[in-house]
Each structure stands twice: as C-alpha cells, then as structure tokens.
Amino acid sequence: xxxxxxxxxxxxxxxxxxxxxxSPVLFGGGSPIDGGRLWKDGKRLLxxxxxxxxxxGGVGTGTLIGLLQYxxxxxxxxxxxxxxxxxxxxxxxALFGDLVGSFIKRRxxxxxxxxxxxxxxxxxxxxxxxFAYPVKTIxxxxxxxxxxxxxxxxxxxxxxxxxxxxxxxxx
Numbered sequence: 001x002x003x004x005x006x007x008x009x010x011x012x013x014x015x016x017x018x019x020x021x022x023s024p025v026l027f028g029g030g031s032p033i034d035g036g037r038l039w040k041d042g043k044r045l046l047x048x049x050x051x052x053x054x055x056x057g058g059v060g061t062g063t064l065i066g067l068l069q070y071x072x073x074x075x076x077x078x079x080x081x082x083x084x085x086x087x088x089x090x091x092x093x094a095l096f097g098d099l100v101g102s103f104i105k106r107r108x109x110x111x112x113x114x115x116x117x118x119x120x121x122x123x124x125x126x127x128x129x130x131f132a133y134p135v136k137t138i139x140x141x142x143x144x145x146x147x148x149x150x151x152x153x154x155x156x157x158x159x160x161x162x163x164x165x166x167x168x169x170x171x
Contacts, residue, residue, distance in 0.1 A: 014129075016063065025054070034047070047106060062094065069087070086132055158171050
C-alpha cells in the first residue's frame with residue numbers, strides 16, 4: 001500500500017468518529033447530560049453544552065456513517081456486524097472523549113465554548129481509537145498522521161460551522 005493510499009485509509013477508518021464529533025451541534029439542545037449537577041469542587045460536571053440529544057445524535061450519526069462505508073468497502077470491515085461495532089465504538093469513543101474534555105475544562109474554570117488547544121482537537125480522536133482498538137486498529141504511521149491532520153480539520157470545520165451560524169464561536 002502506498003503512502004497516499006495509507007493516509008486515505010486512515011481517514012476512512014476514523015470517519016465515523018469525525019462525524020460523531022461534529023454532528024452534536026446539529027442535534028444539540030435539550031436536557032444536559034449532567035442534569036445541572038455539581039462536582040465536589042462546586043462546579044458543573046459538564047455544563048449545558050453537553051446534552052443527551054447531542055450525544056445520542058452524534059453516536060447515531062457516526063454509526064450510520066460506518067454502515068454506509070461498509071456498502072462502499074465491505075472488504076475493509078469483513079462483515080456488516082464488524083462495521084457496525086467498529087463505527088459504534090469509534091463514535092461512542094469520540095463523544096466519550098469529548099465529555100472527558102468538558103469535565104477537565106470545567107475543573108480548569110474554562111467557560112463553555114472556550115478553546116482548549118489540544119484537548120478539543122485530540123481528546124475525541126485518542127478516545128475513539130482507544131475504544132475501537134479491540135475491534136480494528138490502524139498502523140502507528142496512520143495514527144501519527146491523524147494526530148497531525150485532525151487539529152487542522154477540526155479548526156477548519158469549526159470555523160465553517162461558525163460561518164454557517166451553527167456555532168456561536170469559531171473554535
């Protein structure tokens with residue numbers, strides 16, 4: 001497999017996590033996951049920006065993307081069941097990582113929507129790959145590529161969502 005092909009497969013692999021991470025902005029609103037509860041430090045667990053609708057909408061979107069990918073490249077997954085499990089784990093892992101990032105940001109007294117360079121761009125990615133590891137993984141070179149590429153993509157898509165009026169801040 002050539003270098004360019006290897007990088008393309010890395011992007012194909014992580015696509016459900018990318019969609020899961022980006023789609024809650026479209027589904028968000030409603031009841032916050034933390035229900036308004038406070039941590040022992042007196043600060044919100046996650047904040048109003050993390051909702052059940054956004055979480056489940058994101059996991060569902062990412063899993064659906066994985067199902068669609070299976071129909072284009074069934075040999076990449078082996079079976080439809082494997083594709084669904086992998087897509088679910090990548091999607092759930094991405095949003096779990098995002099929740100962990102929000103928890104950390106609340107502990108650091110960062111306001112909702114405030115950028116946390118590195119945490120915002122890589123937390124979801126690393127968590128997604130950890131959750132999916134038992135089912136299917138990629139090479140270390142592909143992981144390194146994603147660790148470099150993802151922040152650039154994240155910043156670009158957030159700016160686009162801001163310009164389209166889907167987000168109130170460009171990060």
